[in-house]
Amino acid sequence: xxxxxxxxxxxxxxxxxxxxxxxxxxxxxxxxxxxxxxxxxxxxxxxxxxxxxxxxxxxxxxxxxxxxxxxxxxxxxxxxxxxxxxxxxxxxxxxxxxxxxxxxxxxxxxxxxxxxxxxxxxxxxxxxxxxxxxxxxxxxxxxxxxxxxxxxxxxxxxxxxxxxxxxx
Numbered sequence: 001x002x003x004x005x006x007x008x009x010x011x012x013x014x015x016x017x018x019x020x021x022x023x024x025x026x027x028x029x030x031x032x033x034x035x036x037x038x039x040x041x042x043x044x045x046x047x048x049x050x051x052x053x054x055x056x057x058x059x060x061x062x063x064x065x066x067x068x069x070x071x072x073x074x075x076x077x078x079x080x081x082x083x084x085x086x087x088x089x090x091x092x093x094x095x096x097x098x099x100x101x102x103x104x105x106x107x108x109x110x111x112x113x114x115x116x117x118x119x120x121x122x123x124x125x126x127x128x129x130x131x132x133x134x135x136x137x138x139x140x141x142x143x144x145x146x147x148x149x150x151x152x153x154x155x156x157x158x159x160x161x162x163x164x165x166x167x168x
Contacts (some may be wrong), residue, residue, distance in 0.1 A: 006053035066095040072138035075103040130159035
């Protein structure tokens with residue numbers, strides 16, 4: 001498994017990965033999440049152009065991806081998705097560790113996730129992320145939570161999580 005920068009040709013495949021990965025939400029009563037459309041090609045391309053989009057690739061084709069952006073002194077993981085045919089192989093962890101290695105000068109990784117979905121908050125806790133209290137949210141994280149609420153995904157309990165990065 002090789003982790004590499006996302007290419008323009010990968011973008012439609014990333015949408016396919018997101019759709020396939022979203023299907024598992026049906027099993028926990030979250031069909032609306034499974035039905036939600038992935039980011040647009042333009043949105044994905046914006047991440048690609050910043051250099052903060054990586055794909056885990058098998059034989060030249062992406063099987064998972066991670067996109068991120070700097071938010072308030074941290075690298076915020078906007079999305080990490082692994083195609084279900086490739087899940088439970090440590091690919092998500094490898095992508096997160098890869099992102100961490102590229103977060104030069106930043107203090108932490110952050111993300112927002114569902115608290116009651118086993119492959120969300122409990123998984124990230126095993127990877128060293130800790131839930132943030134509302135009072136500890138930065139302005140940027142609050143803005144992200146507001147966008148999520150406007151999109152309707154706050155119907156299910158969500159949390160912001162943070163994993164400190166070693167000082168360099």
